[in-house]
Amino acid sequence: MFDTLSDKFIDAFRHVRGKSKISEENIEETLKDVRTALLEADVNFKVVKEFVNVVKEKALGEKVARGVNPGEQFVKIMHDELAHMMGEANEEINLNRPPVIPILVVGLNGQGKTTFSGKLARHLMEKKKKSILLVPADTFRPAAKDQLITLAKSIGVEWFDSDLKMHPKDIALRALEEAAKLHKDIVIIDTAGRLHVDADLMEQIKEVKQAIAALNPEVLLVADAMTGQEAVNVAKSFHEAITLTGVVLSKMDSDARGGAALSLKYVTGVPIRYISTGEKMQDLELFHPDRLAKRILDMGDVLSLVEKAEGMMEEKEALRMMKNMERGKFTVDDFLKQMNMISNLGSMGSILKMLPGMGQVMKQVGDLSPAENEMKKMKVIISSMTKKEREDYKIMKESHIKRVASGSGTSIQSVQDFLAKFRQMEKMMGSMMSMFKGGMPGFPGMGDGGMPEMGARKGFRQAPSMPGPKKSGTGKRGPWGKGYF
Numbered sequence: 001m002f003d004t005l006s007d008k009f010i011d012a013f014r015h016v017r018g019k020s021k022i023s024e025e026n027i028e029e030t031l032k033d034v035r036t037a038l039l040e041a042d043v044n045f046k047v048v049k050e051f052v053n054v055v056k057e058k059a060l061g062e063k064v065a066r067g068v069n070p071g072e073q074f075v076k077i078m079h080d081e082l083a084h085m086m087g088e089a090n091e092e093i094n095l096n097r098p099p100v101i102p103i104l105v106v107g108l109n110g111q112g113k114t115t116f117s118g119k120l121a122r123h124l125m126e127k128k129k130k131s132i133l134l135v136p137a138d139t140f141r142p143a144a145k146d147q148l149i150t151l152a153k154s155i156g157v158e159w160f161d162s163d164l165k166m167h168p169k170d171i172a173l174r175a176l177e178e179a180a181k182l183h184k185d186i187v188i189i190d191t192a193g194r195l196h197v198d199a200d201l202m203e204q205i206k207e208v209k210q211a212i213a214a215l216n217p218e219v220l221l222v223a224d225a226m227t228g229q230e231a232v233n234v235a236k237s238f239h240e241a242i243t244l245t246g247v248v249l250s251k252m253d254s255d256a257r258g259g260a261a262l263s264l265k266y267v268t269g270v271p272i273r274y275i276s277t278g279e280k281m282q283d284l285e286l287f288h289p290d291r292l293a294k295r296i297l298d299m300g301d302v303l304s305l306v307e308k309a310e311g312m313m314e315e316k317e318a319l320r321m322m323k324n325m326e327r328g329k330f331t332v333d334d335f336l337k338q339m340n341m342i343s344n345l346g347s348m349g350s351i352l353k354m355l356p357g358m359g360q361v362m363k364q365v366g367d368l369s370p371a372e373n374e375m376k377k378m379k380v381i382i383s384s385m386t387k388k389e390r391e392d393y394k395i396m397k398e399s400h401i402k403r404v405a406s407g408s409g410t411s412i413q414s415v416q417d418f419l420a421k422f423r424q425m426e427k428m429m430g431s432m433m434s435m436f437k438g439g440m441p442g443f444p445g446m447g448d449g450g451m452p453e454m455g456a457r458k459g460f461r462q463a464p465s466m467p468g469p470k471k472s473g474t475g476k477r478g479p480w481g482k483g484y485f
């Protein structure tokens with residue numbers, strides 16, 4: 001996502017980095033490169049022209065704040081203008097109104113409407129605690145109904161058993177009646193793909209919208225981000241025909257250029273509400289212009305990372321693990337849960353990119369797949385261990401190791417390596433825990449009671465305070481024990 005643009009921008013900044021003052025001469029080259037980068041990202045040339053002019057004016061006009069170097073100030077101006085171009089703050093659809101709220105999902109063929117309908121249902125159910133009815137209203141392709149029902153089942157959402165012989169507007173009306181009976185908050189109506197130039201089909205979708213107009217429906221267009229300016233043009237046509245309330249850019253995971261995301265709001269006035277970033281049901285993100293601007297400029301997006309991590313592990317489970325760790329108990333099962341949590345966040349590359357400056361660091365590191373493969377291998381080995389072994393790996397004798405090796409399709413050496421690594425981790429965990437318990441000279445706030453900030457976050461109670469200093473069982477000091485520093 002935005003990879004190429006990001007690289008080109010960072011490269012363009014070299015002309016202003018380290019300069020004591022921003023002048024017409026030294027930003028000339030930078031602005032030229034910025035302009036080329038945006039055009040290559042498939043941003044409309046008029047938008048590019050305006051963007052570059054504004055950035056130039058601001059960069060030359062602005063007084064350099066004390067303590068900030070001109071290069072940093074230039075990046076800040078770029079950030080603000082990029083965020084502005086993409087629409088400033090995220091506006092999620094308005095859910096603060098009485099049910100039933102209809103959401104009509106429209107767009108060209110094969111753009112990801114059905115997939116998005118499922119993703120949105122899951123998101124609104126899990127994050128907004130809404131009850132949803134999914135409505136298949138693609139009367140041209142019967143398989144589309146099955147596709148939506150399969151998705152509905154996979155996410156545990158109810159669907160409406162539409163009669164595909166009916167006009168989509170009647171399906172929508174029936175579904176709304178049913179939703180009211182079932183006390184649902186929201187209906188999501190998945191419609192057939194249609195070309196914006198097909199007059200008959202555009203007429204049909206107008207009729208659907210008119211039929212439910214009294215309920216003030218959200219009308220979301222799903223557009224493939226990879227099609228760049230074409231997506232912008234399609235959004236314009238649909239907006240003129242049926243007045244959209246938002247756009248969803250799909251297949252952002254495959255779009256390295258980003259032209260549609262950058263200029264759609266600017267050109268059409270319709271806000272981008274969500275981005276679809278994969279085929280799985282959890283691959284949906286809110287469109288946050290300011291955060292995306294940060295990602296493009298390799299300033300990181302820690303907020304999104306924290307939000308992704310939230311809710312991954314139940315509070316009860318987190319407390320149980322914490323208690324066990326306090327007792328110096330860290331099991332293979334705990335380790336597996338932590339690995340799964342990380343995998344659920346996405347690929348290592350996508351997680352690291354959300355940290356400031358990591359985009360460039362990763363370029364130097366190169367391929368992250370060996371680390372990912374290593375994690376996969378460890379998971380396979382763990383899944384071949386019995387429950388007892390996972391609770392206490394020390395009971396594993398040679399025969400156990402042999403069994404796990406053949407069960408996981410790895411080798412005895414691999415299992416032994418894993419156990420050795422785990423032993424190392426367990427040791428480290430023990431040392432860290434005794435460090436928290438005993439307090440560490442020179443590290444304020446880490447004395448008794450653990451880290452004070454831990455309880456402050458929403459959803460996490462204060463970690464139970466830990467008892468006073470504990471004598472290490474072996475008498476040895478771990479790598480971070482007292483006296484090491």
Ligand SMILES: Nc1nc2c(ncn2[C@@H]2O[C@H](COP(=O)(O)OP(=O)(O)OP(=O)(O)O)[C@@H](O)[C@H]2O)c(=O)[nH]1
Nearest residue numbers: 109110111112113114115193250251276277278279
């Ligand atoms: N990589 C990627 N693939 C996606 C995304 N969204 C949808 N797809 C894939 O795109 C293909 C089409 O998706 P659908 O949801 O069936 O598209 P549609 O707009 O409902 O298609 P029609 O109903 O035929 O017009 C499927 O193979 C999806 O798995 C996405 O965000 N990323």
Ligand SMILES: [Mg+2]
Nearest residue numbers: 113114138144
């Ligand atoms: Mg479909």
